[in-house]
Amino acid sequence: MLVVIKKNYEEVSREAAGIVAAAVRAKPEIVLGLATGGTPLGLYKELVALHQTGSLDFSRATSFNLDEYLGLPSSHPQSFHFFMQEHLFSKINLPAQRIHIPDGSLPGEYGEYCARYEQCIRNSGGIDLQILGIGRNGHIGFNEPTSSLASRTRLKALSRETTEDNRQSFANESEMPKCAITMGIGTILETRKVLLLASGHSKAAAVAKAIEGPITSSVSASALQLHPDATFIIDEEAAHSLTQRDYYHHVVEMTKLFSREKLS
Ligand code: GLP
DSSP states (O other): OEEEEESSHHHHHHHHHHHHHHHHHHOTTOEEEEOOSSTTHHHHHHHHHHHHTTSOOOTTOEEEESEEETTOOTTSTTSHHHHHHHHTGGGSOOOGGGEEOOOTTOOSOHHHHHHHHHHHHHHTTOOSEEEEOOOTTSOBTTBOTTOOTTOOSEEEEOOHHHHHHHGGGOSSGGGSOSEEEEOOHHHHHTSSOEEEEEOSGGGHHHHHHHHHSOOBTTBGGGGGGGOTTEEEEEETTTTTTOSOHHHHHHHHHHHHHHOGGGOO
8 A cells, every 4th residue: 555645635635636637647538436525525626627727638537436325316415416516527527427426316126226336337347546535433435344345336324423424414313314325345446546535633543544454344444455556645634643654755755766657
């Protein structure tokens, strides 16, 4: 794993945007795996700016989002459909027919639907570059602690911690989702490249466990230790509990010399 520690959130976003932009330019028909949450907002802002100034074209790209709440229609302001539309898709030229987000409004037949989502990823040639955030409990997508490291896209019950984190976003209790459809850890491990972004003290413990802890289903992000090309781009606050920060800085310096393309 490559661990890139940046001063603050703005630098994290800029570094990630540089890597994503370079990947889109190198392969215009790229298949992107996209995430929601507050963390990738800065990255999306940077990508929109690059697109609007004419230097980034998404017209041949495809995207698959990681997850969606169950029970929310795409018009709901807290749905990930709404989020993606508002912060990215309405502002760039990614063709609507190549945008994929799990459908949270399904009345049933989830197993069949999730298998089709997986098949659709395979039919598109697989995900080239997967963006991830991380939950305070170490989840990626909505793979809550104890998710199988071999899991595929499926219906997943949300943990109490995630539900608590959601509380501020939902006006009333009855609307708060209890489940989500999420790509699995096995699905994420099959992507060709992963960029995990994290910012702030609240993520420090999860980041340290993911990078330096044992691989365990209790911390879903620790499964990324098995990924052949995973980069963590984190700010100093999120890096606070890592014990090998000096070594990670040294690796980044060497990466600049020997594998420049891994950085922005
Ligand atoms: C949700 C999403 C994750 C995201 C996490 C952290 O649970 N399903 O994909 O990484 O929240 O969100 P934030 O970036 O807002 O801290």
